[in-house]
Amino acid sequence: xxxxxxxxxxxxxxxxxxxxxxxxxxxxxxSGMTGINASQLRLILSMLAKAGIIQxxxxxxxxxxxxxxxxxxxxxxxxxxxxxRKAFHLAVSGNHEQIPLNKKINTYxxxxxEDIQRDIESKMExxxxxxxxxxxxxxx
Amino acid sequence: xxxxxxxxxxxxxxxxxxxxxxxxxxxxxxSGMTGINASQLRLILSMLAKAGIIQxxxxxxxxxxxxxxxxxxxxxxxxxxxxxRKAFHLAVSGNHEQIPLNKKINTYxxxxxEDIQRDIESKMExxxxxxxxxxxxxxx
DNA sequence: AATAAATGTTACACTCACTACAACAGTTAG
DNA sequence: CTAACTGTTGTAGTGAGTGTAACATTTATT
Numbered sequence: 324x325x326x327x328x329x330x331x332x333x334x335x336x337x338x339x340x341x342x343x344x345x346x347x348x349x350x351x352x353x354s355g356m357t358g359i360n361a362s363q364l365r366l367i368l369s370m371l372a373k374a375g376i377i378q379x380x381x382x383x384x385x386x387x388x389x390x391x392x393x394x395x396x397x398x399x400x401x402x403x404x405x406x407x408r409k410a411f412h413l414a415v416s417g418n419h420e421q422i423p424l425n426k427k428i429n430t431y432x433x434x435x436x437e438d439i440q441r442d443i444e445s446k447m448e449x450x451x452x453x454x455x456x457x458x459x460x461x462x463x
Numbered sequence: 464x465x466x467x468x469x470x471x472x473x474x475x476x477x478x479x480x481x482x483x484x485x486x487x488x489x490x491x492x493x494s495g496m497t498g499i500n501a502s503q504l505r506l507i508l509s510m511l512a513k514a515g516i517i518q519x520x521x522x523x524x525x526x527x528x529x530x531x532x533x534x535x536x537x538x539x540x541x542x543x544x545x546x547x548r549k550a551f552h553l554a555v556s557g558n559h560e561q562i563p564l565n566k567k568i569n570t571y572x573x574x575x576x577e578d579i580q581r582d583i584e585s586k587m588e589x590x591x592x593x594x595x596x597x598x599x600x601x602x603x
Numbered sequence: 604a605a606t607a608a609a610t611g612t613t614a615c616a617c618t619c620a621c622t623a624c625a626a627c628a629g630t631t632a633g
Numbered sequence: 634c635t636a637a638c639t640g641t642t643g644t645a646g647t648g649a650g651t652g653t654a655a656c657a658t659t660t661a662t663t
Contacts, residue, residue, distance in 0.1 A: 327572070327576065328650090328651090330572070331568060331569065331572045334568055334572075335564065335565060335568050338564070338568070349608085349609065349610085350609080350610075351608095351609085356562075356564075357562060357564070357565060358562050358565065360651095360652060360653060361653095362612095362652080362653060362654075362655095363651085363652070363653080365609095365610065365611065365612090366611085366612085368610090369610075369611060369612085372610095379609095379610065379611090380609080380610085380660085381608095381609055381610045381611080381658075381659045381660060382607095382608070382609055382610080382658095382659050382660025382661055383606090383607060383608040383609060383659095383660060383661040383662065384608075384609075384660085384661055384662085385608075385609045385610065385659085385660070385661085386609070386610085387610090422496075422497060422498050424475070424478070424496075424497070424599075425475060425497060425498065427599045427600075428471060428474055428475050428478070428595075428599055429471065431595060431598060431599050432467070432470070432471045432474075435590075436467065439583055439586065442582060442583075442586065443579055443582075446579065446582065450575075455568075455571060458571060459564075459567045459568055459571050460567075468621090468622090489637080489638065489639085490638085490639075491637095491638085500622095500623060500624060500625095501624095502623080502624060502625070502626090502641095503622085503623070503624080505639060505640065505641090506640085506641085508639090509639075509640060509641085512639095519638095519639065519640090520631085520638080520639080521629080521630045521631060521637095521638060521639045521640080522629095522630050522631025522632055522636095522637070522638055522639080523630095523631060523632045523633070523635090523636060523637040523638060524631085524632055524633085524637070524638075525630085525631070525632085525637075525638045525639065526638075526639085527639090
């Protein structure tokens with residue numbers, strides 16, 4: 324799954340958890356609320372649980388519950404927890420690295436893209452889940 | 464081709480043109496210097512020509528030649544000229560938009576991603592081809 | 604202890620975009 | 634008129650992303 328898709332999925336799920344708090348929700352329940360496949364949700368939610376953002380409880384009567392308040396959770400934390408590949412997909416010309424100029428320019432761009440990646444991450448750090456919920460409920 | 468791949472390809476090609484200036488280079492010649500396929504180069508170079516960044520001359524003895532000095536060309540111009548899809552690939556959870564909450568959160572993220580896209584573009588605007596050439600030749 | 608209801612994880616089919624390249628039509632100098 | 638170019642279209646192969654199912658594992662309940 325792409326980082327941006329996972330991020331929006333994570334926000335939707337966590338938003339449900341915020342509304343249900345302090346009651347836990349199962350992946351099936353969240354699936355019913357969002358339309359997102361339950362297996363897919365579990366994949367993402369288990370990553371969020373490992374990052375300590377939510378708590379997962381196995382077994383009958385279990386489910387997921389927030390482990391932090393919405394204003395303590397920011398998009399960067401969510402993004403970090405679920406990231407497998409970078410948001411700014413950094414492809415540079417494939418395999419012509421035997422040519423010195425290519426190698427140098429590739430390196431330059433990899434550095435630049437990392438730089439941009441850092442910019443994106445700092446921006447996301449400034450946006451809390453509470454911000455998102457508030458904005459979604461008022462401005463849209 | 465992804466935007467970032469095309470961008471690095473464009474920079475490599477334009478870098479060759481800068482060194483050859485005022486002599487024109489054919490796509491075959493640039494291919495020889497960079498290892499990049501000539502057809503692929505022509506695809507990108509023709510886009511740069513349409514944007515007025517380089518000039519293309521058809522027919523025997525033709526080729527490509529810079530139409531601006533390296534310090535007048537910035538990465539944003541190159542990126543703009545070759546862009547087909549956005550750098551920050553903005554996927555949000557696909558097709559569950561019948562659920563109002565989803566639609567709102569999707570819209571929120573599309574807005575956020577556009578915002579980030581703009582940030583990336585302004586950053587690229589500050590980097591000229593001359594900067595890249597200078598940096599590549601000294602720092603790497 | 605047995606059962607039912609959860610999570611956690613793996614696997615898989617399917618689609619689709621990307622990549623790299625070839626081929627050829629169109630254009631121009633000599 | 635020919636040779637050397639660009640411009641554009643098409644295409645086979647590959648790899649990543651998507652959506653989902655299946656099953657192993659864990660735990661509350663009775």
